[in-house]
Amino acid sequence: MGRSEELRERLGAVRSRIDAACAAAGRDPHEVTLVAVTKFFPSADVEILAGLGVEHIGESRDQEAGEKVASLPASVRERLQVHFVGQLQRNKARRVAGYADVVHSVDRARLVSALDAGRVQARADGEVDGPLGVLLQVDLGEGEQAGRGGVAPADLDALAGAVAEAEQLRLRGVMAIAPLGLDEAGVRSAFDRLAALGERIRHTAGTGPEREATWMSAGMSGDLEVAVAAGATHLRVGSAILGSRPDPR
Numbered sequence: 669m670g671r672s673e674e675l676r677e678r679l680g681a682v683r684s685r686i687d688a689a690c691a692a693a694g695r696d697p698h699e700v701t702l703v704a705v706t707k708f709f710p711s712a713d714v715e716i717l718a719g720l721g722v723e724h725i726g727e728s729r730d731q732e733a734g735e736k737v738a739s740l741p742a743s744v745r746e747r748l749q750v751h752f753v754g755q756l757q758r759n760k761a762r763r764v765a766g767y768a769d770v771v772h773s774v775d776r777a778r779l780v781s782a783l784d785a786g787r788v789q790a791r792a793d794g795e796v797d798g799p800l801g802v803l804l805q806v807d808l809g810e811g812e813q814a815g816r817g818g819v820a821p822a823d824l825d826a827l828a829g830a831v832a833e834a835e836q837l838r839l840r841g842v843m844a845i846a847p848l849g850l851d852e853a854g855v856r857s858a859f860d861r862l863a864a865l866g867e868r869i870r871h872t873a874g875t876g877p878e879r880e881a882t883w884m885s886a887g888m889s890g891d892l893e894v895a896v897a898a899g900a901t902h903l904r905v906g907s908a909i910l911g912s913r914p915d916p917r
């Protein structure tokens with residue numbers, strides 16, 4: 669089987685899982701955006717996926733992502749939204765702000781200011797137009813349990829306020845990775861907490877544009893059904909579509 673056929677089959681299977689999860693949750697599949705996480709896979713795969721109707725790709729490693737996006741034909745690039753979903757260092761913020769449409773992994777105020785300054789510069793340099801979408805990554809670990817990155821819920825409102833004040837950032841909502849080692853009920857309860865935190869930042873934001881921060885990015889290859897049930901609007905699915913990666917991250 670060629671790579672195109674393989675990706676078509678795997679993507680079809682993931683779309684069927686999403687449709688079934690939406691049906692079970694009484695949700696409209698149009699409310700749920702599939703972000704195909706293409707890290708470790710070549711731009712040729714991105715082109716195949718775009719040809720199969722994928723409109724959103726996710727990347728988590730800056731250098732790889734920048735090169736891959738730059739190598740896409742303009743006709744493919746302009747039909748794709750690029751989501752940066754990985755941990756991000758401040759010194760990479762300028763570069764990411766020059767090719768990403770959305771960053772899912774904003775977890776500290778110093779990254780907010782670096783991304784904002786980076787976007788201002790990227791616009792001045794003609795690399796992008798329009799502001800950068802931002803999701804706040806929340807740490808859903810509790811008690812003994814190790815979280816998997818993100819701002820502590822107690823610090824979330826202050827971080828949302830920092831994004832609201834940034835000139836070239838638009839707050840879109842919240843993101844999380846389920847803590848390791850939970851059973852399905854535990855993952856569901858973690859994602860329910862994330863949904864409540866998303867609600868909280870919209871409420872705290874009052875009448876500002878942050879009330880439109882309606883996105884909830886949760887759910888990966890192994891737990892997308894649980895995320896749909898909990899109200900996720902964006903699923904970040906890698907290995908179920910692309911196959912297993914060389915690195916188990």
Ligand SMILES: *Cc1c(COP(=O)(O)O)cnc(C)c1O
Pocket residue numbers: 705707728753754845888889890904905906907908917
């Ligand atoms: C790699 C990655 C994914 C995709 O994970 P899969 O289990 O392969 O679906 C989702 N979110 C983030 C932040 C990632 O780094």
